[in-house]
Amino acid sequence: MSIEEHAQAVQARIRAAERTAGRPEGSVTLVAATKVQTDDTIRAAIAAGITVCGENRVQEFTAHDAAGAYAGADVQFIGHLQKNKVKYLVGRVSLIQSVDSPALLEAISSRAEKLGVVQDILIEVNIGEEASKSGVRREEAAALLALADTLPGVRARGLMAIPPVSREPGGNRPFFAELYQLFVDIRGQMGHNNSDLDCLSMGMSGDFEDAIAEGATMVRVGTALFGPRPPMRQQG
Numbered sequence: 001m002s003i004e005e006h007a008q009a010v011q012a013r014i015r016a017a018e019r020t021a022g023r024p025e026g027s028v029t030l031v032a033a034t035k036v037q038t039d040d041t042i043r044a045a046i047a048a049g050i051t052v053c054g055e056n057r058v059q060e061f062t063a064h065d066a067a068g069a070y071a072g073a074d075v076q077f078i079g080h081l082q083k084n085k086v087k088y089l090v091g092r093v094s095l096i097q098s099v100d101s102p103a104l105l106e107a108i109s110s111r112a113e114k115l116g117v118v119q120d121i122l123i124e125v126n127i128g129e130e131a132s133k134s135g136v137r138r139e140e141a142a143a144l145l146a147l148a149d150t151l152p153g154v155r156a157r158g159l160m161a162i163p164p165v166s167r168e169p170g171g172n173r174p175f176f177a178e179l180y181q182l183f184v185d186i187r188g189q190m191g192h193n194n195s196d197l198d199c200l201s202m203g204m205s206g207d208f209e210d211a212i213a214e215g216a217t218m219v220r221v222g223t224a225l226f227g228p229r230p231p232m233r234q235q236g
């Protein structure tokens with residue numbers, strides 16, 4: 001299948017999952033996880049109707065950006081981010097999904113202030129409490145969102161999570177349900193300040209329909225669009 005056929009198939013599955021969940025058509029945004037893809041593949045995906053790309057690595061982002069590969073689409077950052085690389089992203093990506101510490105939040109805000117912009121961010125929650133994964137513990141998410149509220153350079157939009165790799169279909173659904181409940185609770189606690197909190201990023205190729213059933217507003221899909229990736233090591 002071509003990228004165009006894959007993209008159409010994934011979009012059709014998202015629309016069907018929205019219907020099944022009784023959610024409005026178009027309420028879930030597809031973010032194409034473009035790690036390890038080439039400039040040409042990214043261009044082909046955008047030509048096939050992809051409107052949002054999600055990058056994991058600062059170096060890949062800056063290279064694709066310099067090549068103009070993202071023309072016609074939005075870019076977000078979805079990978080682990082180190083404080084010293086914040087300057088390459090702030091004001092250049094529409095959303096940083098992977099904020100997982102007060103220090104990183106403050107670094108993003110001060111860079112944004114310097115540029116005179118406000119950077120949209122999500123707080124990444126380590127919902128499966130895995131030592132190998134980044135993200136804050138669920139108990140820490142509200143405090144980080146409250147901190148974001150006090151920083152002029154950032155606007156918090158919600159939560160993101162990467163649950164544990166599931167061995168069986170539907171295995172991650174309880175994690176998605178927990179993250180949704182956390183999102184609802186935090187929105188309740190933030191009261192008058194919650195109107196910007198409209199984004200819940202969860203679900204990948206293997207489980208995005210379950211994530212939509214549990215309330216995802218954004219799914220991040222790589223393999224189902226681009227095919228399997230070569231194995232690679234984790235880095236920031």
Ligand SMILES: *Cc1c(COP(=O)(O)O)cnc(C)c1O
Pocket residue numbers: 033035056078079162204205206220221222223224
């Ligand atoms: C790679 C990646 C995805 C997409 O994973 P697939 O299983 O290939 O769909 C989603 N989110 C993040 C943060 C990723 O790094």
